[in-house]
Amino acid sequence: MPQTAPAPRTGRARGSRPRWWTELPLIVVVYAAYSAGRLMARGDVSTAVDHGLAILRVEKLLHINAEHPLNRLFTEHAALGIPADFAYASLHYLVTPAILVWLWKRRPSHYRIARTWLLVSTLIGLVGFTLLPTCPPRLLAAGHGFVDTMSQYGSYGWWGGEASAPRGLGGLTNQYAAMPSLHVGWSLWCGVMLWRCGRGRPAKVAGVAYPLVTTVVVMGTANHYFLDAAAGAAVMGLGLALARPALRLADGVRDRVGKRSSAPTGSPADSMTESPAEPLAEPLAESLAEFPVGTGTAPIVSDGCETSAGERIPRQPGRGGHPDDTAATVVGSAATARPAAADDGAPAAAR
Template sequence: MTNRRQPPRWWAELLVLGLLYGAYSGGRLLARGDVRLAVDHGLAILRVEELLAIDLERPLNRLFTHHAALGIPADFVYASLHYLVTPAVLVWLYRRRPQQYRFARTWLAISTVLGLIGFALVPTCPPRLLDASYGFTDTMARYSAYGWWGGEASAPRGLGGLTNQFAAMPSLHVGWALWCGIALWRHGRRPLVRALGAAYPAVTTLVVMGTANHYFLDAVAGAAVMGAGWLAARALPGSRAPHTVRTAGFRGKSTIVSGGWDTSAGELLPVQRRAAADAAAAADATATAADDSAPEDSAAAAR
């Protein structure tokens, strides 16, 4: 009986992810930081962007402010998709791509922890909370009558005190969206799914800047955190994503074997492939010996 690696149990995964989200929410609150320090960090980021001419959040924010047809949908995207798409992709991977789920979950968890460390070390005032003289408009506050949020980030009205408004660097909105996009692009089979995977992180990046919730460098840092989390996840023993290997199988047929996970119906494990190859070689040798002895047997019968 073969020893196959089983996918994680759903209830254990639900518990782990619940603890992770609790740590994410609690960590954001604990890493509030000093207001003056957060403003200084925000202005420092803005000055660097101005120096490099990459302060892309300014024209986007003006565009979203002047055109409600863009600003209102962007606010809904910012306030909701971050908390809906990520768990949906996790469930999709667990159910439809269990071979890739374990690594993807580990990658997301490590990256989130790195982001929380960033919130604690670099509390950052987002553009919308800077003085009005810097030219930013809080679109969430401007269009709050259209949604459930108030003037304090994306929290429901009256619950703004439960959020950390200085958790801007890095942008985990962008980081999580990038994770979702890569998962959909790599493991989606339909062109529409892969297209959504490519579009989602790009749209999220535009939204977080246009709503004045993040600087462009916050988005860059969010992508960098995901890259670091990916490298860390690969370094963990047993968590690397399985890969597909194509080898020559029994009787010249191509056999696909998944590394470390259950094989599909009809596929052979490495031990089985070796046994099959040995059996095939023995059968060929027997057939050859039989063919060589056949003429001699015929001649003897004729005599």
């Protein structure tokens, strides 16, 4: 029965854990591109201020400007403001990578889609920073009623008065990249991963609490408007919708590259030697090579196994005077012959 050659292996199984030495450079490159693009998308300061004021007017019109009371609460109570500043300056850069590593190690079946969701959403956020540079509440004129808590409590931490950047490194960040809030977006991603992949009630509680606390923190520290937070959640929703198509596209490209690299080269005969029948073909060829065609003698081809009288080797002509008939006849008679001396003790002349 003919056998079909197995399909070429073009990569790892879809649910398997990707290799860390391919994942780490991918994430580093995407994050470096995001950071560089974020810095280049500084925009005009007056335009960013106009966008910030427009957002504030819309919020006041809709009565959703929750950042005002939260900011007053944080500035009046250091017990709330200082932990909030620490959370804003650190959790964004610690929790997200930690959950990404946890998924890679403990939940490999969820890792690829989760990683793709995070990367696609981050790149969408970069588009938002470029198209809509926005002045955060803390950088508006004092008459708008906001206080920069990170500047107020700067002596307690490593940050200065320039967003969450370490003191003296404010030039390495874009302070007008407020819309959308990826602090909220990334925390929402973390919450979904904890809720879906975590085990036990603590993971579920953390999955709900972390994005909610982050939203309160970004508004209370006057780093984002409420609409920035809502836009961050919307960006994550769009990234989730595009994650699977992006993953299928990447898999298709990888499979095509793998098929090209594994395609057989050389003559058709070369590819035949790579078929699954190769282990059977080589011993058969050696056996046929030992068989002397066209001679009067032939080796016994069966050791103690009897064949029917007149049985011929396949593809050998019948009795008709052809030189190969001798070989076929000799093989048939030799295969059916028995050692006479061992059977009946008759003299050699009688056999």
